Amino acid sequence: MKKQIAVLRGDGIGKEVTDAAIAVLETIGRRFDHEFEWKHGLIGGGAIDETGQPLPDETIQLCEQSDAILLGAVGGPKWDQNPSHLRPEKGLLQIRKHFELSVNLRPVKAYQSLLAVSPLKEDVAKDVDMVIVRELTGGLYFGEPSHHDDKNAVDTLLYSREEIERVVVHAFELAKQRRGKLNSVDKANVLESSKLWRKVVEDVAKRYPEVEYEHTIVDAAAMKLITYPSTFDVIVTENMFGDILSDEASVITGSLGMLPSASLRVDGFGLYEPVHGSAPDIAGQNIANPVGAILSAAMMLRSSFGLFEEADAIEAAVQKILEAGYCTSEFKNIGREVLSTTDMTEKIVNELEG
Numbered sequence: 001m002k003k004q005i006a007v008l009r010g011d012g013i014g015k016e017v018t019d020a021a022i023a024v025l026e027t028i029g030r031r032f033d034h035e036f037e038w039k040h041g042l043i044g045g046g047a048i049d050e051t052g053q054p055l056p057d058e059t060i061q062l063c064e065q066s067d068a069i070l071l072g073a074v075g076g077p078k079w080d081q082n083p084s085h086l087r088p089e090k091g092l093l094q095i096r097k098h099f100e101l102s103v104n105l106r107p108v109k110a111y112q113s114l115l116a117v118s119p120l121k122e123d124v125a126k127d128v129d130m131v132i133v134r135e136l137t138g139g140l141y142f143g144e145p146s147h148h149d150d151k152n153a154v155d156t157l158l159y160s161r162e163e164i165e166r167v168v169v170h171a172f173e174l175a176k177q178r179r180g181k182l183n184s185v186d187k188a189n190v191l192e193s194s195k196l197w198r199k200v201v202e203d204v205a206k207r208y209p210e211v212e213y214e215h216t217i218v219d220a221a222a223m224k225l226i227t228y229p230s231t232f233d234v235i236v237t238e239n240m241f242g243d244i245l246s247d248e249a250s251v252i253t254g255s256l257g258m259l260p261s262a263s264l265r266v267d268g269f270g271l272y273e274p275v276h277g278s279a280p281d282i283a284g285q286n287i288a289n290p291v292g293a294i295l296s297a298a299m300m301l302r303s304s305f306g307l308f309e310e311a312d313a314i315e316a317a318v319q320k321i322l323e324a325g326y327c328t329s330e331f332k333n334i335g336r337e338v339l340s341t342t343d344m345t346e347k348i349v350n351e352l353e354g
């Protein structure tokens with residue numbers, strides 16, 4: 001199989017972890033006889049510096065000509081005081097909107113070998129295996145009006161039935177293929193948008209009698225997520241709630257650096273990126289955990305290219321290396337061997353090469 005992949009490394013550790021994902025995909029290409037052609041483009045702070053735009057037209061064109069997008073992360077203190085339309089994060093929001101990447105999958109899985117570093121008790125963290133399905137192109141992030149002055153500020157939380165339905169249908173389909181449990185998270189006791197959200201979930205649920213579903217109010221969901229996380233299978237929620245809950249859930253695995261994500265258009269075209277950001281505090285030191293980015297590459301193979309065996313191989317290699325006792329620097333002082341970003345990547349690559 002031959003595929004063209006747009007590579008947007010972005011800022012900070014985004015560059016380091018994307019290089020790791022490319023190294024792993026190159027290995028998959030050699031082992032399974034696929035050809036990946038990399039087309040690099042600018043996004044975020046680096047793009048602002050070079051072109052004056054967080055998402056230059058050239059990058060959009062490059063992505064349009066590609067079969068999938070691999071992204072690192074954007075942002076950093078250098079651009080934090082920029083006006084909203086010239087912030088690196090705007091580039092990320094624009095690319096999600098431009099390509100209608102409305103369904104964001106964020107799987108959270110506990111690794112037996114890392115249970116000891118979870119801030120939760122081992123007993124609570126073990127067996128965690130859930131997917132957070134986050135609506136990604138609507139809600140507070142995109143509603144108009146949105147502005148502030150010194151006295152007032154406004155953000156708009158707007159959802160149409162169609163926007164809710166497409167992500168909810170995806171979540172029911174996923175739950176059907178998994179353990180058949182769906183949790184829809186909202187704030188229907190207060191928000192009008194959540195009332196519509198709940199109605200749509202009720203309507204879609206009629207088409208999926210085999211899926212057991214439940215509504216949970218977001219504040220209670222935040223509590224339940226760390227009280228008994230292993231009871232969750234699929235969670236579906238709106239944009240902002242999904243952003244917050246996925247960072248919360250990530251620490252069950254011991255580190256935000258472990259979490260991958262896929263942002264999908266309804267026809268399967270996708271952007272793949274780790275859940276974490278550009279981590280300015282550790283950027284440029286070759287110590288970032290590349291696992292979230294590497295597992296995002298596995299999600300790309302599975303979701304966009306249908307390469308199931310190849311995706312499984314990456315996930316198995318990551319698991320093997322973690323179980324062998326290796327980790328990256330955020331896990332220091334737990335008596336395991338700490339590797340740099342590049343050494344961790346090499347271990348996974350060697351494991352894949354067999």
Ligand code: NAD
Pocket residue numbers: 013017072073074075076077089092255256257258273274275276277278279280281282287288289290292330
């Ligand atoms: P962050 O995710 O970058 O970092 C949070 C903490 O987690 C930091 O202590 C960091 O060192 C650690 N961390 C994150 N990824 C890690 C990894 N792979 N290995 C080891 N440790 C890791 O969040 P932040 O500090 O709030 O944001 C920094 C910048 O990134 C901001 O500009 C923010 O807007 C941006 N951001 C971008 C994305 C994205 O591009 N998708 C996501 C989140 C934040």
Ligand code: IPM
Pocket residue numbers: 075089092093243275277
């Ligand atoms: C994420 C990030 C982004 C978001 C920011 C950087 C715009 O936190 O991908 O989770 O809030 O969606």
Ligand code: MN
Pocket residue numbers: 243244247275
């Ligand atoms: Mn986030």
